[in-house]
Amino acid sequence: MELGGLLFYLVSVLIAGGIYAVLCLALNVQWGMGGLFNAGIAGFFAVGAYTSAIVTTAVSSKHLGGFGLPIPFGLAAAMITAGITGWIVAKICVRLKSDYLAMASVGIAEILRLVIVNESWLTNGSLGIAGVPRPFGDLLQGREADLLYLVMVWLCVLCVYILCQRLYVSPWGRTLRAIRDNEDSARAAGKDVDWFRLQTFVIGCAIMGLAGALSAHYFKFLSPSATEPLLVTFLVWVMLMAGGSGNNKGAIVGALVIWFIWSATEIFTSRLPPEWITRSSYIRMLLVGLLLQFVLQKFRSGLVPERSPKIRSD
Amino acid sequence: MKKTTYALAMAALLASGASTLAADTKLGLLMDITGPIASFIPPLQNAANLAVQHVNENGGLLDGQVVPVYGDTTGSSQGAVDAAGKLINVENVPIIMGALMSGTTISAAEAAAIPAGVVQISPTATSPAMTDINDNDLLYRIVPSDNFQGQVLAKMVLDEGIEKVAVTFVNNDYGVGIGGTFIEAYKALGGEVVAEVKHEEKKNSYRSELATLSKAGGDALVVVAYAGDSGSKIVKQALEGGLFTKFIGTDGLRDEALISDIGAEALASSFFSAPTSPADNPNQARLHELYTAAYDEPADKPFVDQTYDATFLALLAIEQAGSADRGKMAEALRAVASAPGEKVGPGDWAKAKALIAEGKDIDYDGAGGNYDFDENGDVAGVIGKFVVDGDVYKQIAIFE
Numbered sequence: 001m002e003l004g005g006l007l008f009y010l011v012s013v014l015i016a017g018g019i020y021a022v023l024c025l026a027l028n029v030q031w032g033m034g035g036l037f038n039a040g041i042a043g044f045f046a047v048g049a050y051t052s053a054i055v056t057t058a059v060s061s062k063h064l065g066g067f068g069l070p071i072p073f074g075l076a077a078a079m080i081t082a083g084i085t086g087w088i089v090a091k092i093c094v095r096l097k098s099d100y101l102a103m104a105s106v107g108i109a110e111i112l113r114l115v116i117v118n119e120s121w122l123t124n125g126s127l128g129i130a131g132v133p134r135p136f137g138d139l140l141q142g143r144e145a146d147l148l149y150l151v152m153v154w155l156c157v158l159c160v161y162i163l164c165q166r167l168y169v170s171p172w173g174r175t176l177r178a179i180r181d182n183e184d185s186a187r188a189a190g191k192d193v194d195w196f197r198l199q200t201f202v203i204g205c206a207i208m209g210l211a212g213a214l215s216a217h218y219f220k221f222l223s224p225s226a227t228e229p230l231l232v233t234f235l236v237w238v239m240l241m242a243g244g245s246g247n248n249k250g251a252i253v254g255a256l257v258i259w260f261i262w263s264a265t266e267i268f269t270s271r272l273p274p275e276w277i278t279r280s281s282y283i284r285m286l287l288v289g290l291l292l293q294f295v296l297q298k299f300r301s302g303l304v305p306e307r308s309p310k311i312r313s314d
Numbered sequence: 315m316k317k318t319t320y321a322l323a324m325a326a327l328l329a330s331g332a333s334t335l336a337a338d339t340k341l342g343l344l345m346d347i348t349g350p351i352a353s354f355i356p357p358l359q360n361a362a363n364l365a366v367q368h369v370n371e372n373g374g375l376l377d378g379q380v381v382p383v384y385g386d387t388t389g390s391s392q393g394a395v396d397a398a399g400k401l402i403n404v405e406n407v408p409i410i411m412g413a414l415m416s417g418t419t420i421s422a423a424e425a426a427a428i429p430a431g432v433v434q435i436s437p438t439a440t441s442p443a444m445t446d447i448n449d450n451d452l453l454y455r456i457v458p459s460d461n462f463q464g465q466v467l468a469k470m471v472l473d474e475g476i477e478k479v480a481v482t483f484v485n486n487d488y489g490v491g492i493g494g495t496f497i498e499a500y501k502a503l504g505g506e507v508v509a510e511v512k513h514e515e516k517k518n519s520y521r522s523e524l525a526t527l528s529k530a531g532g533d534a535l536v537v538v539a540y541a542g543d544s545g546s547k548i549v550k551q552a553l554e555g556g557l558f559t560k561f562i563g564t565d566g567l568r569d570e571a572l573i574s575d576i577g578a579e580a581l582a583s584s585f586f587s588a589p590t591s592p593a594d595n596p597n598q599a600r601l602h603e604l605y606t607a608a609y610d611e612p613a614d615k616p617f618v619d620q621t622y623d624a625t626f627l628a629l630l631a632i633e634q635a636g637s638a639d640r641g642k643m644a645e646a647l648r649a650v651a652s653a654p655g656e657k658v659g660p661g662d663w664a665k666a667k668a669l670i671a672e673g674k675d676i677d678y679d680g681a682g683g684n685y686d687f688d689e690n691g692d693v694a695g696v697i698g699k700f701v702v703d704g705d706v707y708k709q710i711a712i713f714e
Contacts, residue, residue: 002406009403012426016396120490127491128417130443143429219391220424221443225417226391228349263396267404270383278359281347281386 011146017259018153019214023236024243024251025157025164026207032246032306033173034200035180036094037102041208042232043109046116047085048078048209049216049226053129054122056217060131063124071135075156075213082209083202085112090201095194109229117224128223132216153214157252160207164248167203169309176200177246177308235262242295244302253304261291337378339638341366341628342385342401344412344422344434349389351415358437358621359384360609362411365625367608372663375632383407387418394418398426398434408638409647410434411628414617416441423453433643435628437620442491445690451644456624456685458589458695460488463564464495466697466713467536467587471562472503474585476534479562480509480527482520482548483538492564493538508532513544520548521555528557536562541569546576553580560584568700568707581702590698590709601660601681622660623680627651629663630678633670652686653677 023041030036052074057066093104116123123129140148167173178186179193187193216222235258243254269284276283295303343362347355366382369375383405385397394413401407410432413419419439427434428449435454436444442461447453471479479500483493490512497507508530511523527535535558539545545567552558553576561581563572565588573581601622605613613619630650635642649655650666655677658666669676678685685693699711 005403005406008430009399012396012399012403016392120485126417127441127443128420130420130447141429142431145429215392218425219395219421221391221417221420223391223417223420225389225394225415226421228388228390228392230349231388231390231392263400266386266397266400270385270405277382277384278356278363280384284386285348 008143008146011143011150013260013263014256015146015150015153015218016263017256018150018157019211019218020236020239020255020259021157021252022153022160022211022214023208023232024239024255025160025248026204026211027236027240028245028248028251029164029167029207030200030204031240032251033168033176033180034197034204035098035176036197036201036204037098038105038201038204039102039233039237040089040105040107040109040112041236042227042229043105043112044082044086044205044208045212045215045232046109046112046224046227048082048212049222050116050123050129050212051081051209052078052213053132053216053222056133057129057131060124060129062127063120063129064122066129071133071217074217075210078209078213079206080209082212083206086202086205086208087198089205090198094197094201106229106233109233113224113227113229116227126224128221128225129216130221132220132222134217134220149218153218156210156214160210161248161252164251168248172196172199235259238292238296242292242299242302244299244304244306246306247302247304250302250304250306254302257295257303258292261295262288265291337376338381339375339378339632340381340383340405340407341625341632342398342405342407342410342412342432343382343625344385344387344394344398344401344410344418346389346394346414346418347384347386349387349393351389354414354616357611357613357615357618358414361605361613361618361622362625364605364608365622365629368604368626368661368663369629373667375629376637380629380632385410385412387413387415387422389415389418391417391421394422395425398422402426402430402432407432408632408635408640409628409643411621411624412436414438414621416444419455420444420447423447423449428452430640432640433628433631433647435624435647437624438617442495445692449691451691454647454687454691456620456627456680456682456693459692460491461495462695463587463589463697464492465499467492467496467562467564468499468503468505470585470587470697470699470711470713471500471534471536472505476560476562477504478506478508478532479534479536480511480530480532480558481507481536481538482511482513482523482527484540484544484566485512485514488540488566489538493536496536496538513539513548515539515543517544518547520544520551524548524552524555524557528552528555532558534558534560534562537567538564540566541572541575545569546572549576549581562586565589570706573702573705573707578702578704584702585710586700586707587697587713588700590696590712595681595683597659597679598681604661619681623678623682623685626660626663626680627678627685630658630666630670630676633667634676648687650676650678653684 056074239254239258244250269280387394416439483489561584563586568586602613631647634646655675698709700707
């Protein structure tokens, strides 16, 4: 282990952790504030990733576009298309009770993923989209370019965090929590519950689209293997639960802690004795599961639990 | 107290890693161990371990032993980038063998291996996108690209003296990939494509497509489709309408189902292309023997040959480079894989090590082929030409 190598490992953990932090913040808007059980994160993530990739890559005969636009357009387009997709989905299923919404959203995420795999005129199907640019790709070469991307990812995390925090303390956020905690009394107080839920769902989905776009530009290559539900949907849920749902800081902490556990366990399992070598990957999965159990059992309401802001009564 | 226990456990784990001797060299093995292709992996891990074992039992690598380090991509891009990053930054491996799926291979290369200047050699990734990646000569693979068959087929058709064809291909990655490459290559070689029609799968009638194709008056119809789906129906309906009598197919059409549907007589003048292995490759037989002896199970499983070969090539490259210096790997890999040089095959580590020590050039010919890399780090495969012979297909020529 050399020190420079460890630094770059840390950089890669923080980039991936940052992308997960954006996803966690998005889920926190939907679940933590609004109580919407969205189990279809991977679908909206994929929509955002593919939109940004198509908008920013050079013209190709293999998929729609590309349009070769600058990356900020890609990120904006990703948020808009993911938001619109979220709006359509919300129109149909946001009225469902939480467990039914979970089932419906799993189904919708799979539909979106299957469309991506099969509509090759749009996405080049299973072959994927190559040559997705990185911001300032010509400026820096090699591993140093990752440092630049790290800054960009965390700027996005910061913007999303500020946005979510503003939402949380605003009257809008208070209404959401009222709906989350007791839908009937919120309705009795004259709040349009369905309309608030729709807004929540769309905002969350748009942010998920942003996370997808950030991943696409990080990998520089986008194929359906970037949208595996295990790593995109379920891991994000674990992160939010471990971090503390309802708390934006908790969402970021959860993303970093869980991603570090996920990633660093392999460093230990690859040091197991040689007889275990073909099993080490499975031992790692077991270890990840045990550690997640530990975190979830030990910190029931998350590492950084929700604290509702005081309501001034003067 | 509890904390001390944790700390001790962590320290013990880390220390067990540090106990590898300084002279030992690590080899990165990036595989999709858990995830969608998990069921393929155990024999491939055996194959990679076999290569490592052959090295360690026959003189070792450089001045020590080779220590394999596995990275698990979990079959996803996120996991692939993470695992490759750990192999490069934490384990400090000089070269990476893997990954297996195209999606994980390219993500790992683009976001981890290429920026760090580490050579990556995939045994199985076939995506055409890999050819054009701007990789500073760092990304290699030892299976031909999906596009390769299209180019060979173009040559095969012209060799037969057919200079005007109509082409139809199924609208999926297989059909569009091979069909598109075929048309491009055929035109470049001087052939004329009189009509090209893309068709959808799972229809009952392809008569309107066939009408368009036959009007243009080609000498033969090239069909890039699966016999079990659109392929058989197209051939059948073309024969019924008397539109074409000569068909040219790819491996998707070269299916016994086609013969039982159409009959051998009607296919007498048709021919087919399909990937095949070099005729009687003694290296393949040798590897299978070694594999079966070591693991007591048959070796004819998908990609066992290629995984062994890729691992062995990576190890040869380190030996050839003379040190674990990442910057020398690409050149060394090309040197040991390509002709000219003294031939070595699977299991010949002692011989190869001696030759390298003498300063002689070597050329590894593996169980799956000769592996002479082109400038993109791709290899040419071997495509056979098949005709119908009774109820089965017979290979009548080999194109490389």
